Amino acid sequence: MGDSSPLLSEANNSSCDSETPPNNHLPSLGSTIEKCIGEINWCQFLQAILISVSWIFDAQQTFITVFTDALPSWHCIGEHQISNNGSRLLDSTREIWKDCSLGTSFNDMCNLPIGSWSWDGSAELSIISEWALECESSFITGLPASMFFMGCLVGGLFLSTLADSSSLGRKNMLFFSCLFMSLSSLLTAVSPNIWIYSCLKFITGFFRATIGTSSLVLASELVGKHWRGKIGVVGFFCFTIGFLSLPAIAYANRTTSWRHIYLWTSIPTLFYCILVKIFVQESPRWLLVRGKKEEAINSLKYISSITQSNLHLAIDTMTPQEEGNNSNVDLFLALKMLCQRKWSSRRLLLIMTIGFGLGVVYYGMPLGLGNLSFNLYLSVTFNALSELPSSLVTFLFIDKFRRRIALPMFCMLSAVCSVMSTIEGGLWNKMQIGFELVSFFSACTSFSIYVIYTTELFPTCVRNSALSMARLAVVFGGALSPLLVAAGRGNKFLCYGVFGLSIGIGGMFGVFLPETKGRALCDTMDEEENKGKDACGILV
Structure with missing residues (x-):
């Protein structure tokens, strides 16, 4: 990370400041932006950090049901406690209470007489205990988590192109997504029953769907090509912090209500939205693609040291046709552009296939921790901590x-x-938790590479939409994971075995994608198509 002087010095020797472009050729939009942005300075770095903080709140809402929807621990009540003033118990009933101490599983509880067992803590600790769902089917108890992921799917489908094709842009999509996610989460804290709770989880998932994509794309478009991979990893660190904060918040509220966990995670998000609205800059790449030159100049002036006159000169001399399509307001234009070209549709299909397998493991592993014979708070903490070395490995070696x-x-x-x-x-x-942690660490590293890879495979005009579709595939895999977790209560292979098969088969499709390491970002479909051709003219 350099200071403003090297950036200005570099820019002064580039076409950003030259009155006549070198070799009498008009520079492309991509090359113009790269030279004007430079690599990175403190302003760009702080902007990227502020944008990436949104991942903290994203992670909290994604995994919050691990605690709020968990089956609390319970215990059998002794015979002397449940006999009525020392009256004799029926022999058959006495035998049932004797068997109670031999097993305390989910099924054991439902086979015991009412009043023969009790929750270890407050009945308000979880929605299961508060609404007496302990003996309901796995469909009912898993409904809120499934509805959240279904909301992510629907939200990803309908909101994915807004940051590319509408006038909202990356910044406003990030702002409104965080705002409405936090408001719906606040309402979730006052849910009176499982049905309203599930509906609110759907709404939360709907608005949460584009936070990660808007954040990652916006942060990566504010820095030069040599730093975009590392800046992308900052978001993964923040996601880990959000995940890691959940066991601490849940433990602090272990004697109160699950509703407090929603309050502790949603109210800070509202304050974050204010910071985004005031301090975050819009992507100059997106502004130029949309034909908003003045706004792009103001954004570039804010994050770089280039003078306004030099910015005007650089932008006025860029390739004219690169500004096209800025008046088109078709919300699904970006998806149409992705599907119309063979190379882009092929890449999208491959990346989504990989994403499905990743999603099954990435979201399923934390949700399935209750199936392991291990303390829930510790197992979630260990899983969250495993994301830290994963992000560190990605940060240090993403350029290699x-x-x-x-x-x-x-x-x-x-x-x-x-x-x-x-x-x-x-x-x-005893080794199960070790294998699970290594598996989750590898899945987290794969996911980090996956999202960075996706941003490099597609140009600016469709990048947010492509990344949204890629994450949509990940969420689709995540939506199926609660069902596998429920099935895995009786047979672990139906949970962790299927997880392994999904990510293993899906990951192999990565070898059919082109390599993007060290490549500059492209801004138009034609630019990406021309850059993607090998020496024989074949697009890879």
Whole structure:
């Protein structure tokens, strides 16, 4: 990260400040922006940090049901406590109460007489205990989590193109997504029953769908190509912090109500929205693609040291046709552009196939921790902590990783460890949590590479939409994971075994994608198509 002087010095030697473009050729929009932005300065870095903080609140709402919807611990009540003033108990009933101490599983509870057992803590600790859902079907108890992911799917489908094709842009999409997610989360805290609670979870998921994409794309478009991978990883660090904060918040409220957890996570998000509205700048790349030159100049002037006159000169000399389509307000234009060209539709299909397998593991692993014979607070904490070395590995080596090799490699490692965590008996039972952590670490690393890879595979005019569709595939895999978790209560292979097969098979499709390591970002479909052709003229 450099200061403003090297940036200005570099810009003064570039076409940003030259009165006549070199070699009498008009510079492209992409090259103009890269030279005007430079690499990175403190303003750009702080902007990227502020934008990436949104991932904290995204993670909290994604995994909050691990605690709010969990089955609380319970215990059997002794015979002396449940006999009525020392009266004798029926022998058959006495035998049931004797058996109570032999097992305290979900099914055991439902086979016991009313009043023979009690929750260890307050009945308001979870929606399961407060609304007496302990003996309901797995469909009912898993409905809120599934509705959240269904909301993510629908929101991703309908909101994914707004940051590209509408007048909202990256910044406003980030602002409104965080705002409405926090408001719906606040309402969730006053839900009177499971049905309204599930509907509000759907709404929360709907508005949460575009936070990650808007944040990642906006942050990466504010810095030069050599820093965009590292800046993208900052978002993953923030997501880890959000995930890691949940066990702490839940533990602090372990004697109160699950509703307090929603309050603790939603109110700070409202304050964050104010900061975004005041301090975050819109992407100059997006502004230029939309033909908003004055706003782009103001944004570039804010984040760089280039003078306004030089910015005007640089932008006025860029390739004219690159500004096209800025008056088109078709919300699905970006998706149409992606599907109309063979190379872009092929890339999108491959990346979404990989994303589905990733989503099953990335979201399913934390949700399935209740199936392991391990303390829930500790297991969630360990899983959250495993994201830190994952983000660190990505941060340090993203510039060295060949994307199309590293992605399948980490997917396969996650697959092998996930399947091995289903082995039971003797020493294997103690090793299950270790295999699970390695599998989740590998899945997190794969996911980090996956989203960075996706932003590099598609140009600015469709980048947010492509990344939204990629994340939509991840969420679709996540929507199926609660069902696998429920099935895994009786057979671990139906949970962790299927997780492994999904990410292993999906990850192998990465070898069919082109390599993007070290490439500059493109801004138009034609620019990406021309850059993607090899020496023989074949697009890869």
